Amino acid sequence: MPEPTGITAEISRSRWEDTETLAQLFHDGLQNMGHFEPVGEQQLPSSYATLLAHEDHMTVTLEAYFETLVTLTVVRQTIEHDFYARQSLLARQSDGAVVQYGIVRLVTAGLPWEVRDAIQTHRGPLGRVLIRNNLLRHVELRALWRIEPTDELRVPLALEPDDVIYGRLAVIHLDGRRAVEVLEIVTDHPRPIPEVYPVP
Template sequence: MSPLLPFSQPIDHDGVARAMALVKLFCESVESFGQFCAVESANVPQPWRQLLDHESHMTVAMEKFYKTTVGLQVVAELKPPAMSAADCDWYAREIFLLHPDGAVIQYGIVRIDLSQVNTATAQAILRAHLPLGRILLEAGLWLQVQHVQLMELLPSVYWQALFSATHTHLQTQARTFGRVASIRVAGKQAVDLLEIVAPPLKGDQLIVGREFPQP
């Protein structure tokens, strides 16, 4: 796994490079994760476009779309070596967002500089009980979601392994769409995000296994 690096470098406006950098935190071979391709909004079909093409938190977008709260499942975490949770500034995790019925509706990787939030917020993030977007919003922080770039993903074998234990109903090799984004907290770069809508169900083109609600 790649080490966590400081946010000292400017934002790379190559969306594919940004996505690959985050993937490498948890997947040694980007090729085994899948093939990314940058896409324009007009080339993203619905409902993926509605879910992804905005400068808001994906937690908010998913909860608005499904008209329910979403849950968090942490797949893996990454902290700097020899640092405890109490003094860890750099933190990354690989996650699923879950519908209340247990279905995966989103895969994500988040990398955050915890020094940019207060202690209570950092502790809430590290407890990993709630989605990041909900924690940041409830903390009342001044947030800016920026540098959104849309991606098409053709998943590979990593996804098969990731979903094989509990989510075998998904077409883990079917194309899906996602985005990379960043979040500024109080004007300072604090969060890098890769957010991918769950792939379709086996046997159809639904992304989570139920009819899409009307906007």
């Protein structure tokens, strides 16, 4: 039984601005992605509590939950001198069904060259890259969200109009420094990615 995270709706609400800032890397804001409602761990349906209410890499959690490896598709990315950001999808290797939409912003300064290169050339999900390279890391859960998605999330996640999904804001500390911010939105009833979605 995992330890309680201590995340409440009030804590999630207090991290709205951080979540909004991350969303604005690739969207016009959270409102364009859907209606985001701050929730606590106790308000999550059991499947989403398993998927989101923990301080582990989502790669590890998704692969354990769905009993298959996940594959990465990068939709868009930006590379600056010391920062890297991307918008991505994770899908089940077994059938191609999309299980996560994510936005990540990473401070690349101080990362070993091979880690930075593996991330920027999309050689696997972020969690897998960090684990394979044995970086000292700690995942900090920051907020939980109930989401009524707009088409900006419905299309990449192959959702139906009435689907409600959940997500989280987390920070990954590498070697004791805050290095990664992630917005991770998951579905517990994944469907194959639509062929019309513009994936490069």
